[in-house]
Amino acid sequence: MQSLIYKIRYLTDGILSLTLSYNTFFFLIFLFVFLCIYFLLRKQKAKQIWILFGSVVFYAWSGLAALFIVLATGSIVYLAARKMGSLYVGYEKEKEGLSPKEQTVLFMDYKKKAKKYLLTAMFLILAVWIYVKAGKLLELDSVATFSEWISGRGIIVPLGISYYSLSTIGYLLDVFWRKAKPEKNILKLFTVMTYFPHIVQGPISKYDSMLKQLSDLPQYDYKRVCFGLQLMLWGYIKKMIIADRLIIYTQAVFTSPEQFAGVEIFLAVVLCTIQLYADFSGCMDIVGGISQVMGIKLADNFRQPFFSKSATEFWTRWHITLGAWTKEYIYLPIAMNPKFVKYTKQLKKNGKAWHSSFMKAFVPLIAVWLFTGLWHGTGWDYIVWGLYWCILMTVAKEAKPIGDKIISLLKINTEKPYYQIWQSVRTCMIFAIGRMFTVTGALTGCAVLWKRLFAEHRLWTLFDGSLYSHGLDQKNFYVALLGIVIMLLVDIMHEKGKSIRQSIAAQPLPIRWIIYYGAMFAIVILGMYGPGYDASSFAYGAF
């Protein structure tokens, strides 16, 4: 009996010590068990409860205290939304028999009341978020000690706080603006908030659409499940084979940039943008695939961003949900804010026409970019990064007429492929330069990068093999390169509108299976995980 208890204790301690993140084997086991039961449950209610259970377990693994914070936040959101909803129901009753004009006036009243709940809830969400960000990321001692005093431990960073904060605020605003109905079932709201595929890295989902999907979960469908699994495979390939491989080189350069120069820096910058894309979009594919298996559609977050022809277009293709969120909840509300509109009109009337149009474009934009910068990180480097994009977009807009004139003068045909490619390359360079601000973790690091980039050219490192001495050997570089080429080809096909999974499905069985097995075992063999095999440590030393 004793040994049985001991065995159980050993097993549970062991399991609890494992990490449950998307690229661990343990997560795959968790997912497998979750999905099996998910499909065995046929009733909607049962499926919904099971998703909630799975998500809560997933979340709890990162810390029970964090789970408590999330659920507390969710409760506040639920209450505020319900309150606003019931206020508006009251309005609907009262507005009977009134003319449209009177209804509008009446509604203004109700809106004022609802605003109180909105602002309270938003304030609480933002307060927790800023508290966590300021405390943890800026490592402010005062915040840390305060936290210790309150909860007896250091600052807890709830998993996905940056993502669920935006989604909940968006949901509250949607309810406030009557774009969405408040959810009556608090469990459903919790489910959508903690939904494990989008809690870690997004996409920033609109709860309204998620709630609707949650009420109408489909049953098992072979084709859909297969496609979902294939999407997951592709995501894992991007993340574990390409991204995690490239980061070895880029990290080596960015942690000590003074040791590198010229082409080494250039290569690191180029590769780190590809690494970021592979990592982030790979993760999106994994969670998108998981959701597809379950029958839920998550919002797209990437749409071949490196094919963008301008900075503006870029942000409609990269981290799409963030751009959409800031547009819908920051840019447009400010741009169409009556007080702001009046102010700019005033400027115009006072003869400052250019001022007026500049303000109209610039103010909402800078609000968006400061927010975006701070959302990513709290240092000066991210603020500068945000300003960089903001200035870039403003300049692009103002300079467009001049640019168009030059193009017509030089008689450049903007439809020709070479020009389109130039536009894509230009966009990539802009993105890469932006990345340089933040990749070393400090603005001083960025300055070093620029200095070292032009200090020497070091072209020889491309040929004499020294490129392969920073942690990524030649063979691994080639694997990464091959991965990048494949990624590019897939993106080209997507840009042309082709669906890869459909094309594969159209192939005969042996070819399909070879592709699947190839992908699976490529991940097992080439994936960057595990302790890593260092042949030299096995080399024979003394006896």
Add this chain to the structure above:
Amino acid sequence: MREKVLATCLEVSPSIDFSSNELVDGGLLDSVTLVEIVTELMDVFDIEIPYEEVTPENFNSIDSMVKLVEKYV
């Protein structure tokens, strides 16, 4: 009323065919143009259009825009 609204829209964007009933849903008005129209309407009619009223339903046709403006005039 209707002519004033139409005139304002044309001033913002002369090339668009405003006779359609699917101005937003059909993609003829993108978000940039929409912003301009809204701000112009606010200025021309000296009204305050709250953000939640900026919906596809309210801006899909000139007539719906007119109805909206009348609510706030």
Add this chain to the structure above:
Amino acid sequence: MKRYEKLRIIIFVLVAMVLFYEINILMQPVWLEWNNYDRTQDFYEQPGNTIETIFLGASVTVNGIAPTELYEDYGICSYNLGTEKQPMLASYYWMEEAYRLHPETLKTFVLDVSMLRQDTDESFLHKALDAMQFSRVKLNAVKDYAKDFSEVFSWFIPVFTYHDRWSSLTKEDFEKYGYNTSSGTRGYHFALGKLLDSNSASEITVPTYLVDEEAEPAEFNEEALVYFKKMVEFCNWKGIKLVLIKTPVLNDWDSSEHNAAMKVAEKYQLDFFDFNFYPYIDEIHYNNATDSVEGKHMNYYGAKKLTAWLGNYLTQYCGNTDVRGNETYAFMETEVEEYNRHILRAELGDIEDVSEYLQVLYDKRDVTILITVKDDAAKSLSQEQRDRFALMGLEKLSALAYRDSYLGVIVNGEVIYEESKHLDKEAEDAEKSELISSYEGTLADGSSYAIISGGHYLGNISSCIIDGKDYSVNTRGLNIIVYDNKRQKVMDTTVFNTGESATRIPENAEKALVMAEGTDFARLSDTLQQLALYNRSCANVKKAIALKEDIGEDGFLQYLKEFWGDENYMIFLSVKDDAARSLDKDARSIFRKMGLEELAELERRDSYLAVVKGGDVLTEVRDHGETPITLGGNGYTLVSGGMDSGNKSSIEINGEEYSAGGRGINVVIYDTALHIVVDTVSFDTYAIPVDTSEIIEDKEKND
């Protein structure tokens, strides 16, 4: 549709599992270098409950003990489970595993204590444990070491640990699938090559023979000791005898470590045999020059010696039984056969006559012999040898002329190709490629070979390329490569310099030196000369130790006698203070007879110096002045001062001081063959009379 889908899914998953399993095997490193793979695979193929003794420890164990010979000579069924740098943790669990499979017959575990000094290194733990089959024992072993759950997991699914090897996969990894592990060695790693091959006598470590009892015992590694204790407890529990040994590794084992091991052995009441020191180093007649590969591991010659000693010990003291003739152990006969095949190389290395060499292989009928000549191989061939060649079918070889090129190929006892080319003098304006003779063919495993021969004027080269690698020794004479058709690998590559001499020196240098007994030193080969010098060094050390024990304070004359006659010894004498008081009439007369006239006349507080070489007194100086006397010579400076003359003694050789500096006569013995000082000692002939009894007795006998 549903059922069709289900079937597809099941088949897909099954195929995936099979592929996963195969990839796990592929990614697992094989580490063929030390036969780690062979050893453990072979171990599991042994019939259960047959093994009586298991050897554990690091690579020194692997190289030091040949279980098949234990069976051949003593009938003991044993197995060598050592692995490279085997951590104690692994030794312990292999102990458990071995017991699991042979619980009824196991009587002894023999452990080499080297690894008590080392922590558990993860890489070498992998090397030791990876091949252990999945069982309770392995699970416990991994759990014991792994820090957390996921680590345990990755130990059992090799691909998680080793998937990064994809960029370093080799041919061997793919050969795993059809790999034949049996070679009859039962875990022993066969190695030839000796220190003597590439070191001169002065570079080879001489044993110290005696343990320094005063040396502070070294600190052994804590973790290692924990597992050692477990091993002791396990053996006690199961009633198996645990024996500790330390293989001779003169460069890497000292008295303090010995003392520590002794302490451990005493604590747990275990036998401990240290083959680095007396008496055991002599019991196996260990010779560091010929028995060690590179100073750390024993070669085949050394292993034979240690194995024989263990055979005796295990039979007499551990109750190991002689199972020869026992039906259950009939399989051992096959092991013996395979083993002898495996070590055939050693036997071949001892053959001095090339015709005998070829004959032995010719009779085997399952090898391919490739013969190429470089420079000249004919000058010293005897007629007998030529006749034997002819009998084997090697006509052209039989008729080989001075500086001819020659190619010969014998496959499975049949001469399938012979070619020779003759040129009298330097060819003018001829391309090397035109001069050389070459031939290409295919071996048993399908790989191709190309042989090239060039006599003195015909290119002066020998080359034999198999699978891209040149195996030929490429020195003057008959270069021979033997390829084992059964095992499909090169068995031997050697050369007989029949241009210079009909026979060659066998590889077993020790044996060769013994056979050359009586030959003039100058006429020995370089290698044997170095061996002779090395043996002399060892003998000197032993002599010095023996003398310290045997000769008392009064043994000045016995001492001199030990070194007197040998022409390679120089004796330096230097007196300090007063050496005359106890010299009696008998002693003085003996001195006179020996030629030490001045010593015979030595008076109170005289200074005295002497140099003796090979029994001849070169110089003697005696004085009684105010200052010490000095005597200088080739590489040495001697100083002596009696009590009134400075009271000092100095014997400086090559700049270093060697005099014992005591009252009386200080003696330093110098070996001129080895150019080292053998011993330094002091005899207090002021206080203690010299013992002349033996000398007088001898004289009386002789008179």
